[in-house]
Amino acid sequence: MTKLTDEPLFPATGTADPPVRAAVPLAAPAIRRPTRLPPLNLFRVFDAAARHGNFTTAAEELCVTQSAVSQQIRQLEELLEVRLFRRMPRRVELTREGTALASAVGESMALLVRACERIVDPKAPVVLCVNAPPSIASRWLVPRLKRFMQLQPQVKVTLLASSDPVDFDRQDIDVAIRWGNGVWPNARVEMLAPDRLFPVCSPALLREGPPLARPGDIVHHTLLQVVSGSYWGAWLAAAGVGGLAFEETLYFNDAGLMLDAAVQGQGVALASPLLAESDLKAGRLVRPFDLEIETGSAFYVLTSPDFSEKPAVAEFRSWIGFEGRESG
Incomplete structure (x- = not known):
């Protein structure tokens, strides 16, 4: 038989550690689900009512009926599950919760007003x-x-290089320049410069290569052209030497690369005044013949019909149109 004693199971001593109790896991704090934001128009109505302390005056500011204001305030209260106003016989007063919300909504409305003023400020x-x-x-x-930026210092230009199709509804683009026949749906289209073409080559090629005294002499040089289409046949026909067979032709997917090759003396290219202008002025390219042909296409300036008269866009359209006429 076990003897019972009065001695404690864990006698207290100067050195013994107290008994270790098993840790009891704490209940995880309840995670509050984020409140779904009520429709923003309700906050606009609430702001007017809070400022005026009167639903009728708020309704006059918003150009709606007093019952519409009262209904929307009640809808906001139901969504937030709090009372925002105390209804008095001739006025309304904000509750504690209403005062806190009015402060936040007032600050938000002020931020929106300042943002809109900055956007429309000329x-x-x-x-x-x-x-x-x-x-x-x-x-x-x-x-x-x-x-342009010297003429319009308040306009900061971002230039994107692309030949992709233009869609002003889907792309953040204000102005586009494209080459084509002038038909672009859903765009305001203005001609920048007609596409006239003429042969160009490097001065070194003209001096050191096979002679280029007559149009027919081009057959002794490498022809440079873009893969999207060539107008060499039309130019040669206009020069009266159509049907020539060339020994070498280099193709490029970009007209700028083709002109770089011409500058380096790799052959003769057909160029437009806009693309060859800087190289011709600098003497990197020369025109062996004066004959030009028109392709029926041109460079065009495209803008959104909805925003083409926006001040910055209108200024750019006017400026670039002048530059195009000067170059053409």
């Missing part, structure tokens, strides 16, 4: 996004952009 800096094919962007537009 003196505020404006970012204009211009999209152009790489060849015309680098060879014609970039050398001119500084002049």
